[in-house]
Amino acid sequence: MIWKTMSNNLVLRILSSSVNISAKAGSIVRDVMKTGELAVVDKGVNDLQTEADRRAQNCIITSLSKQFPKIAIIGEETLDPNDKIDDKWIVSSFDESVLSHKCPEEWLNVTDEDIVVWVDPLDGTSEYTQGLLDHVTVLIGLSVKGRAIGGVIHQPFYNFDKENDSTKLGRTIWGLVGLGAYGFQHRQPPVGKVIVTTTRSHSSPTINAAIEHINPDEVIRVGGAGHKVLLVIEGQAHAYVFPSRGCKKWDTCAPEAVLESLGGRLTDVFGNQLRYDRNVEHTNELGVLATHCARTSHPYFLAKFSDDIKASLLSSSQMKRNN
Structure with missing residues (x-):
């Protein structure tokens, strides 16, 4: 009926x-x-x-x-x-x-x-x-x-x-x-400060260097990619920062779509849109950046990734392909 x-x-x-x-x-x-x-x-x-x-x-x-x-x-x-x-x-x-x-x-x-x-x-x-x-x-x-x-x-x-x-x-x-x-109440993140969320259990010198370069007021270290993007979606963080390989397509597809439907954006750390074709590589080789606003926040955080951080990701990705 x-x-x-x-x-x-x-x-x-x-x-x-x-x-x-x-x-x-x-x-x-x-x-x-x-x-x-x-x-x-x-x-x-x-x-x-x-x-x-x-x-x-x-x-x-x-x-x-x-x-x-x-x-x-x-x-x-x-x-x-x-x-x-x-x-x-x-x-x-x-x-x-x-x-x-x-x-x-x-x-x-x-x-x-x-x-x-x-x-x-x-x-x-x-x-x-x-x-x-x-x-x-x-x-x-x-x-x-x-x-x-x-x-x-x-x-x-x-x-x-x-x-x-x-x-x-x-x-x-x-x-x-x-x-x-x-299914939730959409809120904007706090004005006048920078809060980022990142991994609690998969940290690395590259991730720590990226966080240090951003110099946020607060870092929320939690588990689960879905949970971290939810913190951005609900305004508890301005960005989810993960300049490392390891996060997979099944971790990011649903959160990316929900975030984008609200005006946010999720890409790799070079600003490239992630691909979800059936034959695509499952690992997000060039890391993940999710922000609450595609127009302003995303360019701001992308600019915080240094050439050394990007080179490290490219080198890691190239080594995997060679193996």
Whole structure:
């Protein structure tokens, strides 16, 4: 019945589905934490996987694939294709509030072949295992012809410190370029000071040199790319600064789209737009800079990256290609 009054546009349907799917994935992440059986797997340096990552990705990719079998979906985790998917993890519903919006004209004629969905089922896994639950997000990003245009950011543990109150646990934010972002109160960062956020666990001399050159009034060191971009989106920081390789496309696609829908910008440290085509290199080799304002803040912070910092990134990227 809702289809008579609500959009059947492909982009809005994917976002609408992803909103509900992300909430289900978030409940899976919480349920695993409650059991205390995280079943941690070490995938490499500073790269962990838990039972929550595996279950949440199965939920997201299976649910999206059933509803949109022709779109490409790329997830962070490499999973056993023979894993049994619990039927209760599969979501087939749509969020009606998303479908009630009018799709921007530029996305009206998007086809299945144009789309790649990037999935990080649990961004901030290391923090999750350490109990830093406010750092954790579920990320579902929608790209069209290589450009991030739509995103869903779900925080499974939002309000977790108020669980005894009547406050609802968990929060979902979504956005579409040309339409806007929803699910939170948009605020501008403080005027007259500079606040940046950066990594808490992947620091390096290059990152520290960049922060020192910016000379901010405050540095917020937290986990999870999604969480850090959210600090920019919600006006708690002016910029997310990460002049290093390591951040992946599934970390940045959803946050980039939400940020851009609000007038912000996310690029590499040279100011180049990130690409999200299905065959693209998964690592953002030339770092990440996210700012609250594309017109003023972004040029300001880009100018703070010295030639030495840029040369270091280029050298690291070249060494990887040679190997």
